[in-house]
Amino acid sequence: MARAVLDPQLADKAGSTSKAATTQYVYFFGDGKADGNGRMKDVLGGKGAGLAEMTNAGLPVPPGFTIQTEACREYMRGKLSHQIEDEMLTALEKLEKLQGQKLGTGENPLLVSVRSGAKFSMPGMMDTILNLGLNDTAVEALAKRSGNPRFAYDSYRRLIQMFGDVVLDIPKKKFEHIFDGVKAAKKVKFDYELGPDSLQKIIAEYKKLVKKETGKEFPQDPLVQLVAARDAVFRSWQNERAKTYRRINHIDDWLGTAVNVQAMVFGNLGENSGTGVGFTRNPATGEHMFFGEYLMNAQGEDVVSGVRTPNPISELEKAMPKVYEQLKDITRRMEKHYRDMQDFEFTIQDGKLYMLQTRNGKRTGLAAVRVAIDMVREGLITQEEAIFRVEPNQLYDFLVPRLVEKGEKIEVLSTGLPASPGAAVGQIVFSAEDAVKYHTNGAYKSVILVRGETTPEDIAGMEVASGILTSRGGMTSHAAVVTRGMGKCCVAGAGDCTIDEKKKEMRVKGKVFHEGDWLSLDGTTGRIINGRLNTLPVNPDNPDLIQFMGWVDERRRLRVLANADIPRDAKQAQAFGAQGIGLCRTEHMFFAEDRLPHMQAMILAKTEEDRRAALAKLLPMQRADFQGLLKCMGSLPVVIRLLDPPLHEFLPKREDLLVQIAKLEATHPKSPKLKELHKILERVEELHELNPMLALRGCRLGITYPEITEMQAHAIFEAAAAVKKSGADPHLEIMIPLIAGPEEFKAQAAIIHAVAHDVFIKKGLAVDYKVGTMIELPRACIVADKIAADAEFFSFGTNDLTQTTFGISRDDCNKFLPAYLQQGIFKQDPFAVLDQEGVGTLIKMAANKGRSARRDLEIGICGEHGGEPESVKFCHRAGLDYVSCSPYRLLTARLAAAQAAIEEQKIFNPDLRTGNSK
């Protein structure tokens, strides 16, 4: 094949006029200097930029060239420039000249690796091809030159297998089947026991397989191999697992990957060769120790794939002390050069060390904090930089248990949404009642509650469960929200799992699980794992964490409050640094077993009198709740929201009643129970709403039934008065939910002020209090100035505000959200990450209008976004006073707030921008 036209896509355009070449597609590196450098990640990808940087830094890097990301984008658009071909050939010739070899040709054939490398690391997500250049003649040359025919044939069969899989789309299994067949025929246990003959036989079979599957021979032309491999890497940017990874990690689908073509070095040339990976510090703990693994006489994939168990890198010191010292020296220089912990790959070929790759190492949250602190101590980075070395979400690691996976063979049954982080290992049950039963009678030590979706009625079961698994519902479904509040692991919306709550059965991956079977949940990744793994416990008093959060808190401006309803959660929140309660949901108190009947009586009441009678029974209970909470919070502010949810949430489900009645009528038409059921049904029907989210809830309850607001205000002020009498100094903020305009606010605030006046006179003391409102409807944002004329604070309820701004119910969006994310219509779930363009505009409008009417208006946010880093940063920039989030999100929110404050400063302080302030 002529070198001039390599690619059919290019061939089509051969006739077109060439335009002025403005883009450099191919960047060479080698012989101590590179076309690119480490800052060019956009162009060269992380790996390509790293190779350039390492080359420039004089590290022993095998030479090669990088095809830049623009080529990938052109490939996606179906318009690959023909200029790439010229540049590739030029670079290849340069490489051949430098190495004194020809690709796949001659006595000493050049072999290359072809690897992906995007701007952001996506480990294992895209494809790689090694040993490229080998063919029927080159393999013989290699065998001859290396004096190791076994290595040569093994390299060739590996190439055919990878090329077959990645480029030609032939199922991996078919290759494995041939390989295992020969092994079985030769009765050997390990791959390396196969001799050259066997490998040659395998090669022959592999080639037959390729012919059979594709109708064509395995390509012998190394250039055809190279172009095909390049395009396969481009294609692998678009494979499903890569897309999923990007979605989860919020990586733009249009970035594309670069392709790195690099001369092969071999760790499998014999017992004097080897390969390994390592970190400059321990990526699990952050400990400052040289950390890694290696294998002698092996290629990189052997280390990564886990087929052979590698040796700890410390053993290399004994085996090859000189290489070990050189590696330590190089990596030490690398860490200083990059000013961060490095993750590197190396190969030893005939006793000579090559550095294949280096990049900032991924690490756990625990390690991230430890490394950041150590590096500040070592003078490598400033405190401000340290603050950016930890991803806010990584701080979860300090608060939740983790699964221990090392050395265990795990079976992932399915992956749902990582709804609430942490890990849970336990026996499954299919109803809240069973959860409580088995937990209480001690039959199951740890319970995992498995449900289609959870409802407020499941609370008791959720309380005792170690973890929750649901097949429906998104990141802000009931299960997700409640478990995050509890700091409990939850995997939600696991659509692969078919759950039959009646039969107490879950089906997934063709397996059936029954009550009592063991599952392990990873709420951080969403994985559902078969069987019983071990867990690592929580470590919130970690001294590193305390030091780190000290730096964080010195720098943030936003206050961070917690959403908590009961003293236990409030105490937890204070331990995690809450500066108050930003949202106490009073309705959660009504779901308790001893209260629900009174709540139901209140709802079923036909007259105001009956309603008041039921409310009178609830009053002392609410008062006691508030007293506990206020006492626990001392003089910190406590924001209490009045009753919010639709009333039918407290009643039996309409469908259940209908079915129950239909059954009874068919079987026991004279049952006296029927009358009672009909009575309940009648009221349930009256309360039935087609769109409960948009119906009788929030302040609409208090306006329709003012006696409810009266009761709640009494409970609140009487509790506050009692706490104050006992010597404390409570700071109350009463929040009216779901306000659409000033009229609603005025009507409800009047009731609250009147009750406060009554109580204070009766008790002979006054308590500091404010009355404010949730801003959670677009209309409230538009008329915020008028609302602020009376309201003393705003708290954005961004869950509802997102719902109404988008017209999307967070409970129903799982029907189309996947399609939206897949098609890139939404970059991310707006219920997880605040939509700054739409919802954010309304927030800024409301904040500005509100402050225009009341200069000292206190403004916060208490929706789920209050603990999401990007959203917290937005709140900082929008000038909010505080964010309020689940206790388990407090650390994250604090860190994000500090990062936002520093990011803001950088705009004005050029010293900070370059990290030279200290």
Add this chain to the structure above:
Amino acid sequence: MARAVLDPQLADKAGSTSKAATTQYVYFFGDGKADGNGRMKDVLGGKGAGLAEMTNAGLPVPPGFTIQTEACREYMRGKLSHQIEDEMLTALEKLEKLQGQKLGTGENPLLVSVRSGAKFSMPGMMDTILNLGLNDTAVEALAKRSGNPRFAYDSYRRLIQMFGDVVLDIPKKKFEHIFDGVKAAKKVKFDYELGPDSLQKIIAEYKKLVKKETGKEFPQDPLVQLVAARDAVFRSWQNERAKTYRRINHIDDWLGTAVNVQAMVFGNLGENSGTGVGFTRNPATGEHMFFGEYLMNAQGEDVVSGVRTPNPISELEKAMPKVYEQLKDITRRMEKHYRDMQDFEFTIQDGKLYMLQTRNGKRTGLAAVRVAIDMVREGLITQEEAIFRVEPNQLYDFLVPRLVEKGEKIEVLSTGLPASPGAAVGQIVFSAEDAVKYHTNGAYKSVILVRGETTPEDIAGMEVASGILTSRGGMTSHAAVVTRGMGKCCVAGAGDCTIDEKKKEMRVKGKVFHEGDWLSLDGTTGRIINGRLNTLPVNPDNPDLIQFMGWVDERRRLRVLANADIPRDAKQAQAFGAQGIGLCRTEHMFFAEDRLPHMQAMILAKTEEDRRAALAKLLPMQRADFQGLLKCMGSLPVVIRLLDPPLHEFLPKREDLLVQIAKLEATHPKSPKLKELHKILERVEELHELNPMLALRGCRLGITYPEITEMQAHAIFEAAAAVKKSGADPHLEIMIPLIAGPEEFKAQAAIIHAVAHDVFIKKGLAVDYKVGTMIELPRACIVADKIAADAEFFSFGTNDLTQTTFGISRDDCNKFLPAYLQQGIFKQDPFAVLDQEGVGTLIKMAANKGRSARRDLEIGICGEHGGEPESVKFCHRAGLDYVSCSPYRLLTARLAAAQAAIEEQKIFNPDLRTGNSK
């Protein structure tokens, strides 16, 4: 009782220091001049201003004084100024001097009437007291002076009865009981047959009743009577029926009423006295004729109450020709003076004419148009003024039948929401199937469909029904919207009616109605009337209307389009002046019997292939529909909206399935039907949504299942191509619903453009088309500039935009809207009248942003508000290009648009402002 302290409220404040008197509370009129004048309606109320104006104009008005509205407001606030008392006494003395009488004292006692009178007329809503000043001695003086003891005693017993009812809150019935008892004892049939003795007996019993009910004697002090009556009138401003009237007529609750105290003249002094009411023109037809009724020897309330049947005023000409001529002359002058048709009251006392009241007369829509046209011809007003003499909503009168109520005794069972105007008289049925059945087999000539609420499945029944009655749902419920589209009468949300659809039974007012019973509905007022009234037919080709609408159309800028889905409605719309179709809802076509199975198959499909197969069957049907519509509309624009509603609307109801299955399982557990039902249930469960309005609908359907959009685009363009081939020139606008941002629009528009390209190439012709979007989510308003980069037109879907801006579902708001309206939190239902402050701000924002990105962006509105006058005027001011509404709202919309245009001009043209331009 001393005159110094009349009022207990005032007595409390007697000690307080008096502040500078800046407010005049009491305005005198009489003897040819008045303190006030006709322009002081704010202060004196309509009646008080009228009396002042009439007095100033030299009309024979009985003298008196008006206590201004500020006093009523002070009374409502509980802070009545004591200055009022002084002014009242001064005015009373002046009145006494003028009349040469003393209030309730002496040989010729002065008697007065005490009447309410607010800025806006509220006929019959507030209280009136006549003959005030009478007591045990004055009655004797009156008897002596008039020489008519019967009249004197009758006046006194009337006073006690009215005072007892209005001031002392004694049930009217108790007085009537006494009166009827005496009549029965005396065996007389008519009131006037009772002699002085009987009346004295009644007076004695009445006084006993007052003592028994209140513990106090009937007050003999005329001043005590006066103050108590004044306060009762103030209180009557706040009675329930007055509040309701104001709510319906959008009158501010804080205006208050004035109180008019006026010397009594008596129409019941014998056969030479009389009283009457009249109009300067016929208020039903507008005909220019002297119109009215009178009774000899009677007081005003006898005419109004309907106890005696009055005589037509023409008979007065024979009875008292001089008085008749004087009355005609005076009223002719009044009409010229006020430049509008007058409604007046008069009394003849001993052959002398007194004018008691005059005001602009209420009239029907038919009369309003006729009067307006005539007055222009007569040179009284300009065409512009004429346009304001008709309320836009009054034009319904030309389009809908009306109930004939004259002379019939009607029993109003209940009053629901006036959801769709017009009248219907028919036999009731409780299901759509029954409606179709009885209509088809001719059993019932006219059917009224009675339902809890209607759903799309009821369409066939609604089509054949004369009218619809529902017990649930608001002004924009399914029943309301659909019937308005059909121009069919509907009373919705009649909460008093308990409807049992299973038993085929309706209970209201203690009565039970069964299938086949006759009801009469008045959709214009919401009344549900027992039995079978007659109706007046529609008159759309009225030449007055045609002339009037000609003036209207010359002046409006807004284009007026119609919401219509089928050729029949489109033709109707063109007849009413539609300049195009602004909203064709494609989903309405899928509910037809022959299509629903294919629609269901499409929804139940598990794979894209099966879905495409079902869609392929729907394609030719949709194409035929569109072809019909486009053909009918010629070259006028036709806006077609893609599929919008949640899919479950096309499937059986979940609850019904659950109940059906539960019954079958209990009774026939082996029924083969169970499996099938379970299969449907499974899909229904999958599609089940907690908040369907916020779930998988609108463009989300087309994004999740692009093949639906493809099918619809094919149907549209193929239909358009066929119509164009037949020689017409269709103008298509394809509208993508429920867009939240530009990404959704781009994705859907790409499909539409691709299909258009395909079809045009295949058919060898191109059709003029635009692709635009509904703007119906707050987020779309916020990012409207980005959407307009691609979208060629916007159409505001204000139903949904109101829902999401307020976070209120229009299907559920009836749960709390009554409380909101009653408490004045909402001034009006935001689904009926556009919320200009909230939703309107978003509309203006979107229009401005949209035009900033695309200068020639076409902007309209197609929500229910498009036919509501205030909302149409807002659209004009917001700079929209068109409104689109139900065909039956087109006249209203056209008139409102013209009024808006003229109102706008007035800002710049002072001549027009005072109506002197011609």
